[in-house]
Amino acid sequence: xxxxxxxxxxxxxxxxxxxxxxxxxxxxxxxxxxxxxxxxxxxxxxxxxxxxxxxxxxxxxxxxxxxxxxxxxxxxxxxxxxxxxxxxxxxxxxxxxxxxxxxxxxxxxxxxxxxxxxxxxxxxxxxxxxxxxxxxxxxxxxxxxxxxxxxxxxxxxxxxxxxxxxxxxxxxxxxxxxxxxxxxxxxxxxxxxxxxxxxxxxxxxxxxxxxxxxxxxxxxxxxxxxxxxxx
Numbered sequence: 452x453x454x455x456x457x458x459x460x461x462x463x464x465x466x467x468x469x470x471x472x473x474x475x476x477x478x479x480x481x482x483x484x485x486x487x488x489x490x491x492x493x494x495x496x497x498x499x500x501x502x503x504x505x506x507x508x509x510x511x512x513x514x515x516x517x518x519x520x521x522x523x524x525x526x527x528x529x530x531x532x533x534x535x536x537x538x539x540x541x542x543x544x545x546x547x548x549x550x551x552x553x554x555x556x557x558x559x560x561x562x563x564x565x566x567x568x569x570x571x572x573x574x575x576x577x578x579x580x581x582x583x584x585x586x587x588x589x590x591x592x593x594x595x596x597x598x599x600x601x602x603x604x605x606x607x608x609x610x611x612x613x614x615x616x617x618x619x620x621x622x623x624x625x626x627x628x629x630x631x632x633x634x635x636x637x638x639x640x641x642x643x644x645x646x647x648x649x650x651x652x653x654x655x656x657x658x659x660x661x662x663x664x665x666x667x668x669x670x671x672x673x674x675x676x677x678x679x680x681x682x
Contacts, residue, residue, distance in 0.1 A: 480539040480540040480648070484537060495509045497639070501637060539651065542644065544651075546634055561625070562622050564618055586677070589601060613669075627656060
């Protein structure tokens, strides 16, 4: 167990550092004001229009860094600061979330696959660790048998969550690439503002990368505990 705590502690530290860097980047680029004077909401509406998307609404949502695209009700949800502000950070976030809307409209295969996994992962991810741990405890008490298969079932649940986190990577990177390409080709931002948007999205993507690596490391660790402890 000590090895597990060290692993999780190391990953948590890296995640914290990346998250801290991301927040500092967005704070910095929030002070790079757009010369075109467009708000995040206006940029989102323009990107949707330029891509021929008429059935997606841009709405404001409470919180900070709570921006997301909801494929169920076809809404681009922008946090209040992004929705109203007119800077490189808000431009990057607004365009990125619209990138997901474009993916949805074009039936981007990775987004489709991720959407199919959401109902399953939302249930299994929170209980997988307990199932694995419970199976190991049963195995320790009664020997290899039922407890082992319970632990394996937990690993399968954990594996689905890990798969989901890795499928998320191309979805997020592609949305950023679509956003940056549109910002550049449509001359929505100046070269300096573009660099700010690009850097902000780069650090945002790294949070997903760290999460995926952490999920894989956890899966490998518990897999070794289950299969390595079998006679």
